[in-house]
Amino acid sequence: LREEALLVRDAAGKPLEVIGCWTDISERKQMEEALLRSQRLATIGEAAAMVGHDLRNPLQAIITGVYLGRKGYESLPPEYAKVAEEYGLVKWLSLVEGEIEYMDKIVSDLQDYAVPLKPDLSQVNIAQLLKDVLSKTQIPSNVNVSVHVEEGLQLMIDRSLMKRIFSNLITNAVQAMPEGGELTVDASKSDEEALVSFHDTGVGIPQEDFSRLFNPFFTTKAKGQGLGLAVCKRLVEAHGGEITVKSKLGEGATFTIRLPHRKS
Amino acid sequence: LEKKRILIIDDDKAVLGNFKDILELEGYSVDTAETGKEAIEKSNANFYNLALVDIRLPDMEGTQLLTSMRETVPKMVKIIVTGYPSLENAKEAVNKGADGYVVKPILNIEEFLNTVKEHLKKQKEAQRYSEQKVAEYIETRAKEQETKEE
Numbered sequence: 001l002r003e004e005a006l007l008v009r010d011a012a013g014k015p016l017e018v019i020g021c022w023t024d025i026s027e028r029k030q031m032e033e034a035l036l037r038s039q040r041l042a043t044i045g046e047a048a049a050m051v052g053h054d055l056r057n058p059l060q061a062i063i064t065g066v067y068l069g070r071k072g073y074e075s076l077p078p079e080y081a082k083v084a085e086e087y088g089l090v091k092w093l094s095l096v097e098g099e100i101e102y103m104d105k106i107v108s109d110l111q112d113y114a115v116p117l118k119p120d121l122s123q124v125n126i127a128q129l130l131k132d133v134l135s136k137t138q139i140p141s142n143v144n145v146s147v148h149v150e151e152g153l154q155l156m157i158d159r160s161l162m163k164r165i166f167s168n169l170i171t172n173a174v175q176a177m178p179e180g181g182e183l184t185v186d187a188s189k190s191d192e193e194a195l196v197s198f199h200d201t202g203v204g205i206p207q208e209d210f211s212r213l214f215n216p217f218f219t220t221k222a223k224g225q226g227l228g229l230a231v232c233k234r235l236v237e238a239h240g241g242e243i244t245v246k247s248k249l250g251e252g253a254t255f256t257i258r259l260p261h262r263k264s
Numbered sequence: 265l266e267k268k269r270i271l272i273i274d275d276d277k278a279v280l281g282n283f284k285d286i287l288e289l290e291g292y293s294v295d296t297a298e299t300g301k302e303a304i305e306k307s308n309a310n311f312y313n314l315a316l317v318d319i320r321l322p323d324m325e326g327t328q329l330l331t332s333m334r335e336t337v338p339k340m341v342k343i344i345v346t347g348y349p350s351l352e353n354a355k356e357a358v359n360k361g362a363d364g365y366v367v368k369p370i371l372n373i374e375e376f377l378n379t380v381k382e383h384l385k386k387q388k389e390a391q392r393y394s395e396q397k398v399a400e401y402i403e404t405r406a407k408e409q410e411t412k413e414e
Contacts, residue, residue, distance in 0.1 A: 056347035057276040060369040064282030067373045071289060104371055118352075 052110030142180025176202030
């Protein structure tokens with residue numbers, strides 16, 4: 001509440017009355033806070049883009065350096081190769097190669113979060129896109145994946161952006177099931193909208209985290225930047241759609257993408 | 265067999281050095297340039313089959329360099345390397361004369377080497393085709409001349 005008071009005096013300056021006014025400014029306060037929040041997120045976005053881009057060159061130098069290291073190892077005479085292996089050289093090379101992929105994902109997430117988005121829409125076969133993403137995602141043997149896509153489902157989407165959304169949601173689902181479980185992907189469309197949902201039987205999400213789940217840099221993972229879902233939200237919204245979550249602690253989670261149904 | 269010649273243009277010394285080593289391991293003869301100006305000078309003075317052009321250079325945009333090299337060395341294959349992947353970027357690069365477009369960091373080096381190899385193969389085929397056309401043209405003209413003289 002905003003309080004204002006006005007003291008009214010007579011001609012001699014003697015106080016006559018006080019006029020008070022109380023205004024409800026909750027809406028204005030909320031708008032100011034929202035503006036501040038969006039300005040803060042825009043600054044974070046710019047910093048993220050800069051960091052993402054600046055990491056590309058050193059990352060490229062590491063990738064090419066490791067490649068040359070492996071080539072060097074492969075060209076060693078057998079007796080030297082054996083010694084190199086005994087000293088752990090091959091193990092270290094593989095370790096760095098694995099970490100490079102992870103670093104590349106961080107760099108891509110930072111840039112996806114920050115760059116202005118202009119989806120390049122085309123008709124994409126959803127079953128095929130899911131197949132491509134699943135083939136490139138490491139699924140542990142204790143996780144069963146079932147995919148149910150409406151026959152011949154094609155959507156007007158940006159193929160590479162949607163690929164990143166699917167990839168992030170599938171990776172999250174797998175990571176939510178450290179003891180194994182079921183990942184079910186459903187995709188269908190009606191006259192108004194298309195729905196793609198990812199349901200896992202993992203650890204679930206506590207209610208108190210729901211409001212922050214799609215915020216950048218919010219994470220509950222020990223190893224994560226908290227950009228995956230923020231990126232998903234941004235990319236889905238760039239398609240004019242929305243992403244929602246339903247979950248109960250210990251009972252898994254379902255992330256649903258709603259996209260407007262564009263005919264062409 | 266004569267080695268294919270490649271020019272790498274990038275302002276990051278580590279990236280430049282490593283790509284030079286990788287391409288040399290594949291049997292290419294590699295030269296490097298750290299600025300657009302150096303790239304223009306080198307491509308005017310020497311013949312290169314292919315150039316890898318970073319999109320951001322200290323003295324000019326890679327696309328500006330593409331325009332300039334399209335005029336001076338039109339037959340050289342130009343592959344743009346960018347850390348700013350976007351559709352606009354790709355369109356601009358192709359419109360300004362890029363033959364290929366790769367995104368930095370290049371994770372799969374083998375795939376990248378195959379791209380380079382494919383471009384050089386296409387260049388060789390195009391060259392062979394134009395030589396054949398020239399030979400056919402000369403042959404036809406010679407025959408026409410012979411017929412006239414008879």
